[in-house]
Every structure is written in C-alpha cells, then in structure tokens.
Amino acid sequence: MPAHDEGAFPAHGPAPARRRLLLVADPRQLDSVTARRRIAAHLREMDLVVETGRSEEREWIWRGADRPDAALVCDLPAVAQALTARGVPVVYLHSGYRAQGLPAVTAAAVRAHAPAWLPGPRVAGPGGARPTGLLAPARLVRDRTRTGCLLLVSVHQVPGRDLAAFADGPLRAVAEEAVHRTGRCDVVCDGEAETTAAALAHTTGVRVHDARTVDVDALHAAARVFVASPTLTALTLAQSRGAPLALLPPLDHDQDDLARRTRQAVRVPTVTDPADPALWSPADADARSAWSGLGPDDLRGAQRVARTLRQLALAPIAF
Numbered sequence: 001m002p003a004h005d006e007g008a009f010p011a012h013g014p015a016p017a018r019r020r021l022l023l024v025a026d027p028r029q030l031d032s033v034t035a036r037r038r039i040a041a042h043l044r045e046m047d048l049v050v051e052t053g054r055s056e057e058r059e060w061i062w063r064g065a066d067r068p069d070a071a072l073v074c075d076l077p078a079v080a081q082a083l084t085a086r087g088v089p090v091v092y093l094h095s096g097y098r099a100q101g102l103p104a105v106t107a108a109a110v111r112a113h114a115p116a117w118l119p120g121p122r123v124a125g126p127g128g129a130r131p132t133g134l135l136a137p138a139r140l141v142r143d144r145t146r147t148g149c150l151l152l153v154s155v156h157q158v159p160g161r162d163l164a165a166f167a168d169g170p171l172r173a174v175a176e177e178a179v180h181r182t183g184r185c186d187v188v189c190d191g192e193a194e195t196t197a198a199a200l201a202h203t204t205g206v207r208v209h210d211a212r213t214v215d216v217d218a219l220h221a222a223a224r225v226f227v228a229s230p231t232l233t234a235l236t237l238a239q240s241r242g243a244p245l246a247l248l249p250p251l252d253h254d255q256d257d258l259a260r261r262t263r264q265a266v267r268v269p270t271v272t273d274p275a276d277p278a279l280w281s282p283a284d285a286d287a288r289s290a291w292s293g294l295g296p297d298d299l300r301g302a303q304r305v306a307r308t309l310r311q312l313a314l315a316p317i318a319f
Helices: 030-040 077-085 160-182 193-199 216-222 232-241 253-265 284-292 301-314
Strands: 020-025 047-052 070-074 090-094 109-112 149-153 185-189 206-210 225-228
Touching (some): 020 030, 030 216, 070 077, 077 090, 090 301, 109 301, 149 216, 160 193, 160 225, 185 193, 232 284
Parallel strands (some): 020 047, 070 090
16 A cells, blocks of 8 residues: 555645625715625625725726626726726626616626515616615624614715705704614714714714715614615615614605605605604514515525626626
8 A cells, every 4th residue: 555645645736716806886875885795795705805986997997917807896887887898797786776767787797686576667678687686684683682773864866055954954853863762873874974974973872974884784783773764775674674664754866766666565654753752662563564564575685696796707708
C-alpha cells in the first residue's frame, strides 16, 4: 500500500473564486435602498460591493479586471444601461409603486416588486418586467417585547418648500404624539433627510434616521406602533409580519394611488387626527386577520431576485 504522503493523492486545485456582485440603489428612495438590503441578505456567499449614487460616471462603473460578475440595479435606468454597455450582466429591479407604469430598461433581466393582491393591472409588458412576488424581510417575526413608534416617511418626490411645510406641520404633530403615547419615536426618512431632521431637531424623544444607513426591518421588529407613508416597504413589512399599520396622508400621485388601491383590498387606517387614541393602541389580532384575508402571497421575492443574480453571475449566457 503506498505511503500516505502528499504525492499519494491528486492535488486539489485552487478554490474557485467567489463571485463579485455590484448592488446599486437609488439613494433617494426608501423602497430602493430597502429592496437592495433585503436581497443582499440572501447573497452572503458572494463578494458584495454596495454602492449608492446616480451618476453613471462614478468609479463603480468598472472596466476590465475590476468588473463585477453581475450587478443588481434598483431604480436607476441610466446606470443599468451604462453597466450593460460595459459588458456587465444586470438584473434591474423596479422596487417601488408607480401609478403610470414602468420605464423601459436595458438589462439582462428586469423585475418589478408587485404583491399579488395589489389591485390594478398586473406588471408585465413595459421593459419586459416580471413580478417578483413580495420582497419580504428576512425575519418574518417581530420582537417579543416592543416599545415606541416607527414613523417611516418617503418624501423623495416632494418639492423642498412642500417638504418643509409637511415636516414642520403634520409630521411633527404625529412624532410629538408618538412620543407622548409610546415613549419614543424613530423617524426614518428618504430624500432630503436633513430637512426632516432639522424640523424635528428639538422634539424630545425623536430620533431621525436616513433610510440609506439604517435597517428599517429591525426597527419595525422592535416598535409597538407603525405609521408610514404609502410605500411598498411599509406594506410588505405589515403584511409579511401580520402587523398593524396606519398610513400617513399621501404626498405625491404614486402614494395616493397606492393608498387608494390598498384600501380596496385591506383595512388600513389613514392618520387624520394624531390625537386619536385608536391610532396608538392597535390590535395585533385584527391586523393579522386583515392581512390574512388577502389570501396567500409569495413572500420569497428577495430570494428569487437573489437567485437570478447568482445564476447570472455563474452563467450569463443563459439570460
């Protein structure tokens, strides 16, 4: 029997290189940065390069040896086009709700976040987009002990003067009442977060976070009360966790249309009077019943997009 030395067995080659993925989201949009974070949670075996920005001239539009094996681009059509032109296979994701349809996009695969229950035309034609199912958070339960209020605000389409008026008026009123009723309030804002932070700077018990730098899903799991702008981020959190949700008044046409279509499908209150006691004592059982009444929905949207990215990195010719 041969000795068990190094020459007795075939030498193993070097371990295969880890695939490198570029993940890009529109930093102005709550839905965009949240979608990217949820998809990234299912790609931990990959080398992930996470970038934000709008200019296609940024250094992360790689050339040559530094080029990623594939890229996820959320809501930035020009970036998807630039990467595709440089030979990078791209999965493009429309992460938010658009009342007027979706723009055409140049990419190897185009996906759209579209819960099955959402009334209205199914996502299909424009740009070849296919619905993902629900982009649910990786963790589908909330903390056993929950305190405070999460106030999720999407204002990226609101002009500066209107944003200042909203932050100084209705938003501050809700935040102050949240502190009074629940002890504290975490405000997460997209767009010009500095404007919101300035308006709430002197409100005791309020912490303002930029949506780009905070884990919205973790804050929601820890909060007792959830109030949010009409966005897919908010709706998917409430539906996937069977949690109460109250909607802020819509601030643009897309939010108004989404709120209207949501009310056609499920009972979700809109905040009209921040002092209404019912707003601050939501019934978990009622919320679970309301969301379950929608019927089963596919909660694996983030996993599905991650799988498409993985396949694209390994075998781009298949797309």
